[in-house]
Amino acid sequence: MPSIRVLTGITTSGTPHLGNYVGAIRPAIAASRTSGVESFYFLADYHALIKIDEPARIQRSTLEIAATWIAAGLDPERVTFYRQSDIPEIPELTWFLTCVCGKGLLNRAHAYKASVDKNNAANLDPDADVTAGLFMYPVLMAADILMFNAHRVPVGRDQIQHIEMARDMAASFNHRYGEHFVLPEADIEETVATLPGLDGRKMSKSYDNTIPLFAPREQLKKLIAGIKTDSRAPGEPKDTEGSALFQIYQAFATPDETVALRQAYADGIAWAEAKQVLFERIDHEIAPMRETYEALMRHPERLEDLLRAGAAKARAIATPFTAKLRHAVGLRDLRAQDGGKQAKAAKVALPSFKQYRESDGQFYFKFVDAQGRLLLQSAGYASPKDAGQAIRALQQDAGALAGLQLAPAEGASREDIAHALQLLRDAA
Numbered sequence: 001m002p003s004i005r006v007l008t009g010i011t012t013s014g015t016p017h018l019g020n021y022v023g024a025i026r027p028a029i030a031a032s033r034t035s036g037v038e039s040f041y042f043l044a045d046y047h048a049l050i051k052i053d054e055p056a057r058i059q060r061s062t063l064e065i066a067a068t069w070i071a072a073g074l075d076p077e078r079v080t081f082y083r084q085s086d087i088p089e090i091p092e093l094t095w096f097l098t099c100v101c102g103k104g105l106l107n108r109a110h111a112y113k114a115s116v117d118k119n120n121a122a123n124l125d126p127d128a129d130v131t132a133g134l135f136m137y138p139v140l141m142a143a144d145i146l147m148f149n150a151h152r153v154p155v156g157r158d159q160i161q162h163i164e165m166a167r168d169m170a171a172s173f174n175h176r177y178g179e180h181f182v183l184p185e186a187d188i189e190e191t192v193a194t195l196p197g198l199d200g201r202k203m204s205k206s207y208d209n210t211i212p213l214f215a216p217r218e219q220l221k222k223l224i225a226g227i228k229t230d231s232r233a234p235g236e237p238k239d240t241e242g243s244a245l246f247q248i249y250q251a252f253a254t255p256d257e258t259v260a261l262r263q264a265y266a267d268g269i270a271w272a273e274a275k276q277v278l279f280e281r282i283d284h285e286i287a288p289m290r291e292t293y294e295a296l297m298r299h300p301e302r303l304e305d306l307l308r309a310g311a312a313k314a315r316a317i318a319t320p321f322t323a324k325l326r327h328a329v330g331l332r333d334l335r336a337q338d339g340g341k342q343a344k345a346a347k348v349a350l351p352s353f354k355q356y357r358e359s360d361g362q363f364y365f366k367f368v369d370a371q372g373r374l375l376l377q378s379a380g381y382a383s384p385k386d387a388g389q390a391i392r393a394l395q396q397d398a399g400a401l402a403g404l405q406l407a408p409a410e411g412a413s414r415e416d417i418a419h420a421l422q423l424l425r426d427a428a
């Protein structure tokens, strides 16, 4: 079975804080380790340009976020971890989608509407200070998702509308040009807590109440000391209900540790002591990652290399897929008239699958390119039906290779296989 593709983007517009870690980074990394999923994580730096016009901040945030994800345990061998702006196919797809996206759909986007409402309330021109970038944001996001035909997109609730819009654009494109895109679904984590910040409201950059995930130990301690509490004295029983300190602790502690702190609250633990307990607990989880983080921040070239390798992996999918989309919309080689039908009439050689049975009684297939070069050699299947199924899975999606436990033949690459499959589809 072809695996499920999961994709999510992180806008490079800030410094990761504990709320990001608990709410997004930690669950995403855990999910990336489950089998049967192919994960794509990317730094959404084109998106950051919508909000930020300070180049140094964009660069700094990109570095910090890349270092954070790696330090927190994301395995770039296992997932595809890349920087959006390294994939030139994404802005190209953005344009294709722009041309099938109703303007009215974008008029209804929450983020755009909120800006317009604010201007109207202030008696300004409705579009005052609204860039076309903000207006087009949902199209860029749709391109991020559809480029990799992601099935599931883990996002916060505020992003659900964007996923629905991506489905809409995918459906419009498919309707006009044939089935090219999977319709993605939002994946909302119901179980993870939203972390309160220093003032008890949701931890968020816009409230300026955050604790940076990799604040140095001393700063972490100071920030935790500043978490808002009530004025109950040492010895007085304390309420866990509504206690930001308790909620943050819970996001890091085991159930047993949580029970113990609950008891300590009832027994009248002093706030200063409770803060010390929280500090030690968080530092215990963060300290080893912080060390990796700091080392990576001292060696940006390691992250740069890693992101470039990730981009190469992503483009092995994006480049052939974009070639197919260009052809679908009519951006074609002028020598191949009538959509390549002429070439077919002339019986130009094509890549092909060859099925056969060996003396061991098993059924095999190989895949050869137009010149007869071996691209793929299967292992034995019990029945011709099984071999046929594997071939069909590949014909649909070169990404099925891993799931079928097939590797390119010597001297061939995944890209060669994807390219040959594409030629076959184009000729069909």
Ligand code: TRP
Pocket (backbone or CB within 6 Å): 007, 008, 009, 010, 011, 044, 047, 140, 141, 144, 145, 153, 154, 155, 159
């Ligand atoms: N817009 C998302 C956010 O602000 C980030 C993002 C950009 C994204 N492209 C994406 C998330 C594609 C998921 C899929 O959180």
